[in-house]
Amino acid sequence: MAFNEDKTRVVTLEEGFDFLGFNVRRYGNKPLITPSKAAVRRIRERLRTELRSLRGTNAQAVIKRLNPIIRGWAAYYRTQVSSAVFNQLDRYLWTLTYKWARYSHQNKPKTWVVARYWGKFNKSRQDRWVFGDRKTGAYLHKFLWTRILRHRIVRHRASPDDPMLTGYWAWRRRKGVPLPINKTTQELTNSQDGRCAICGGVLFAVEDRPQNPREWETWLTTRAAIITTATRQSQQPEEAAPRLIHAECRKGLGPELRNAYEPTGLA
DSSP states (O other), rough: OOOOOOTTTOTTTTEEEEEETTTEEEEEEEEEEEOOHHHHHHHHHHHHHHHHHTTSSHHHHHHHHHHHHHHHHHHHTSSSSOOOHHHHHHHHHHHHHHHHHHHHHHSSSHHHHHHHHHOOOTTTTTSSSBBBOOTTHHHHOOOGGGGOOOOOOTTOOOTTGGGGGGHHHHHHHHHHSSOOHHHHHHHHHTTTTOOOOTTBBBOOOOOGGSHHHHHHHHHHHHHHEEEEEEEESSSTTTTSEEEHHHHHHHTSSSSSHHEEEEOOOOO
16 A cells, blocks of 8 residues: 555644545644535535525425435534534525525515414424425424434454454444434334334445445435334234335335335324
């Protein structure tokens, strides 16, 4: 292994450097890792391009297209100092969606446009400036809603190549950064020990976790097609509780058993 001299440079922490979309820099006596300016510029350009291409569509199409992008980007950067950047992106996204709404209703007054597309769509938050669709109740996710989760520091002198620490590294993988799923889905996953209620297979494999914003976006888009929440139709209340299952597992059941599990969508 050798360094590429054309791509390698030595810098101080006061100057900082970019790596994998993050900027590492020391401010005073405190080193901080934040989303890099280039990464922020790319996501702003992506959002702007997507909103322009969605002119002429409805709010539901905007929400369906942007939510995986927003949640995927935030999921990747949530392990570092990103709250300020999330807040800036939310303000920028509001401007973009407002321009989209005004373009879609050029003959309507501003108050009508705001009343149609903004409100308290997310019942768990006292925020009346949430972009949403009044017909379906769907709403646009905000970057700042993604909770910051710090990276767990590796134990001193712990090496992945040390056979005596196999259990430690297995524990770290199990206790890694939680998936960006909501509270209901997380509770069901915990109660089922992370396994499908039908086949007993793993629902969210650690090895399949995304490694960049694009992979997170794809994971969030396809997750509903892989995992679904089903309520077993039964006279017993304890059996009628919702369960997480593989969508393919339900398809593989016979007609009678398949009808016993009514999909209710991913929690």
